Amino acid sequence: MKKKAIEKIPFLGLGKISRKKKARYVGVTAVRTVGNEEHLFLEVYRNDKESKDVPVVRVVLAEKDFGSYYPERGEWTREKVKKDSDGNNLIWEGQEEHETWKQQEEKNILQSTEDLERIKKFCKSSAYSWESWWEYLYKHEKDIVITARREKKRREYLRRREALQDRIENTKELPEEKILNRANAVCFHNGHYLYYKIKGSWAQIACSACGGVTDARWKEGESFESMFQRRIEKPREGYYGTCPLCGARGRYKCKGKVKGKHSRTAHLFLGQRYKESGMVFRYVQVEKTWILGLVCGEKETEMYNACEELSGVEIARAYFEPGKKTQIDFQKYDPYTEKDFWDDCNLYGMQNISIDESPIMPETYDEMKGTMFQYSAMKEYDGKVKEMNPIKYLNVYKEIPQLEMLVKMGLIRVAQELVSGNVEIVEDKHARRLDEFLGIRKERVKQLIKKHGDIRLLETMQIEKGMGENWTEEQIEHLTETGLDMERVETAQRYMTLQKLLNRIEKYAGCQYGVVCSSSEARIRHTATIYTDYLYMRINLGYDLSNTVYQQPRDLEAAHASMVAESNKEEADKRIKEVEMRYPGIRESYRKLRMKYFYEDENYIIRPAASAEEIVMEGRILHHCVGGDRYLGKHNRGVTYILMLRFKEKPQIPYITVEISAKDNKILQWYGEKDRKPDAGNMQKWLDSYLMKLKSGSLAETAGSEVA
Structure with a gap:
């Protein structure tokens, strides 16, 4: 549509205003030739003497195009004369409230019957009634839009088909x-x-x-x-x-x-x-x-x-x-x-067709020479991992070319995280230096390479850089074992040095750092979480942690439990009284269940919950949902039972909570603090062994001791 030429055509003008009291807008039409093509002009005027020369809007229709020109703003739009929603408002009326068909017809009229005939002849469509004359224009405009949309989709489809055929023709034969x-x-x-x-x-x-x-x-x-x-x-x-x-x-x-x-x-x-x-x-x-x-x-x-x-x-x-x-x-x-x-x-x-990790034909790497991926280090990466998805790898390489540097420097685990989609470990995507790219101190790069890009070690190094600290290599490795995040470390460092924090965690855990043992590492992580939780609750309750007595409780687990109780005392007391009354069967069945489920060895002890109150406190201390009515109700009815798994040397301190089926003695789930599974591999083996003893009836030998 030649908009500039249309703007130069003089306005039709409103010959005379209508005497109909409810008429607010009057439409005037004419057919004009623009660029050797006939166009229907519809100009809508306000029905008053001062607005007879300049219309509110000029709607122009051609056979395959349309547009609306607003003289006051000097703007063109592709709005239709009626909204596509269920409302009947015309575009020049703005956002008015919904009106009936009758009100619309009384408000918007044509200057003469010749205007209506002109519209009918040009649009070649029908309307519900001749008073709703704008329906002819709306249907014509809608047909144009639909036809254009279909044509666009057809062209897009043909373009895609041609591109697909081109790819097929340029793809080598499959050996x-x-x-x-x-x-x-x-x-x-x-x-x-x-x-x-x-x-x-x-x-x-x-x-x-x-x-x-x-x-x-x-x-x-x-x-x-x-x-x-x-x-x-x-x-x-x-x-x-x-x-x-x-x-x-x-x-x-x-x-x-x-x-x-x-x-x-x-x-x-x-x-x-x-x-x-x-x-x-x-x-x-x-x-x-x-x-x-x-x-x-x-x-x-x-x-x-x-x-x-x-x-x-x-x-x-x-x-x-x-x-x-x-x-x-x-x-x-x-x-x-x-x-x-x-x-x-x-x-x-x-x-949906999924593309999974699978072996790669060795001929692939010869084909990559001289291509956009000849320096992608995919061959080196493939040699370090069991299986890979080259499509994922190369997509990441296109976005993060530093992936080549990571692989060739031996940081395979970092590369694996990026390929799996975890781009949050990257500090500066555009950095050229490895330390700036990962957000760590420059002197930490060699240490990270020695550990093959261990992700937990990297996160600790990022905490060091984020806090502006300069720790030793040993401190970084020990802090990695604790699994503490930046917020917990910052909270503790307000009152003690990092080394003191690490020493206290080691002392409370009773395990040394650097021992290649999943149980020791799980104990250290559990202790670190308990200790920093304890410090955080002390601070929130207004205690002065500059007092070393508060900083270093003799019995950490007992002090942590005391802080939990103090933090939630009112709510906890109310909940404990409630469950004591609602679920008395848990306490009544304890001795009978203990004879069946109790077991201990040199490291751990497992037994059923003694009461509903104990289950609630277990959930509060370990921060999981076992204290909810769902689990209490099932235990009370004998559908499933809640078992407490703890360290033998600290039988009163919660460690892992187990839900077991009463019908077939199958463990349904087990979790430690905050729905995590501490020392998952070792504890799963221990629980599997426990189940074998339970099903064979050999637990009865250890169940004769007094109730703890």
């Missing part, structure tokens, strides 16, 4: 045989199966490697002829053996447990050069199927042969080009045409 052989070696370890059926002293073996079926003796015979018969080891499900025919090693699988065939799937990445300096990473799914041939015998089905099949399908391609966003195409299946096809978008919902 299927190499991929299948690689998958068979790396993912399936060239595995074979030996299917067997034992018949007395004999076993029938079907080998998936050679396909042959033979009989062999697994048990020594007494006859002379048995000395010359073919011998094998006794077949056992899941064990490995040797095929008597071809000598291939395979895993024994009982014939009765096989339903014709079984398979396994694996995935591989293959990277190839794309165009001049781009790369395409192809994600291939490989399936290996083992098939046991069966035929009907006289009494039962018999093994006829066995074989193996390898097949693969490419399911995704990720294209990387300089200066462009990463494009991932997916191969889909059309059930109507029964053909596979490539598309530039993923499936939706539960059918």
Whole structure:
């Protein structure tokens, strides 16, 4: 639409005002030729003598375009004459309250019937009534918008199709045989199966490697002829053996447990050069199927042969080009045409195609030479981790090229955090120096490299830099073991040095720093949290922590529990009285449950909760939700039970809370302070061992002691 030419056309003017009292706006129309194309002009005037020369708005319609010009502001808009919502307000009326159709028709009129005919003829549409003359214009404008939107989508679709076809044409041929052989070696370890059926002293073996079926003796015979018969080891499900025919090693699988065939799937990445300096990473799914041939015998089905099949399908391609966003195409299946096809978008919902970490074909790194990723250090990274997703890695590398520096300097764990999406560990994304990039002191870089980029150590170094401190290497490593964050360290350092804080934590924990023991580290972290919690509560309650008596309680756990009780005394007292009355069954069933669940060894003790009050205090001290009505109610009804797991030397101090099912003695969940799992690996093993003893009935030997 030629807006400048339209602005130069004189206004039509309002010939005379309307005598209708409710008429506020009068529309005047004309057809004008602009740029060899007819345009419908609609000018809306206020119905008063002072506004007959300049309209409120001039609406101009062409066959495929429209616009509204406001003379007072000298602005053009693409607003339609009516809002698309359920309101009926016209655009020149602004944001007025909702009006009825009748009120709209009385307020907005045309100067003459010729104006209406002109509108009808130009717009070629219909309206509910001729009084609602703006409906003709609205429908014409809406058709233009819809047509333009459809055309835009059509052009976008064609552009995407052309780009997709271009990618397909410029993608190299897939070396299927190499991929299948690689998958068979790396993912399936060239595995074979030996299917067997034992018949007395004999076993029938079907080998998936050679396909042959033979009989062999697994048990020594007494006859002379048995000395010359073919011998094998006794077949056992899941064990490995040797095929008597071809000598291939395979895993024994009982014939009765096989339903014709079984398979396994694996995935591989293959990277190839794309165009001049781009790369395409192809994600291939490989399936290996083992098939046991069966035929009907006289009494039962018999093994006829066995074989193996390898097949693969490419399911995704990720294209990387300089200066462009990463494009991932997916191969889909059309059930109507029964053909596979490539598309530039993923499936939706539960059918979404995921791209997971998988092995990378070694040919990929030769293809990367001379491309935009030749210095990405992906090969070095791949050699340090078990499996990786190269698409994720390279996307991060495009955004953070310092990833190459991290990998080559041995900071693999930092690199892994970035690849997994944790970019918060980066202080300055544009920094060139490693210390500035990570937000640590310059002299800490060597220490971080020695630890291969340990994330917890890095966080401690960032705390040091953020607080403007200069700690020793030993202090940094010890503080890392405590797991304290900056806020807790800052609170403690108001009243003591860092070294004093570390010494007190070590003393209260009864464990030394630097001991490679998960239990010791868990004890130190637990103690550090308890001690800093204790200091924080002391401060909030108005105690003067410059007093060393408050700083160094003789019994930290007891002092912490006292502070918790004092901080929540009124609320806690009310809650304890409430649960004591509502859940009396917990106290009544304690002795009976203790006989069943009590157990102790040289390190830990576990027992059921003695009362509802104890469960509430357990939740308050450890800051988790076990003291809620849901858990109390289930324990009271005998659905599940709450067990207290504690250090044997400090049986009154909460450590871990366990919920166990009353029906099948299955641990439903266990948590320590703040819903964390301290010393998770060691404690899980301990609980597994406890469950075995519980189910075997051997706990009864330790349950005869008096109630704690």
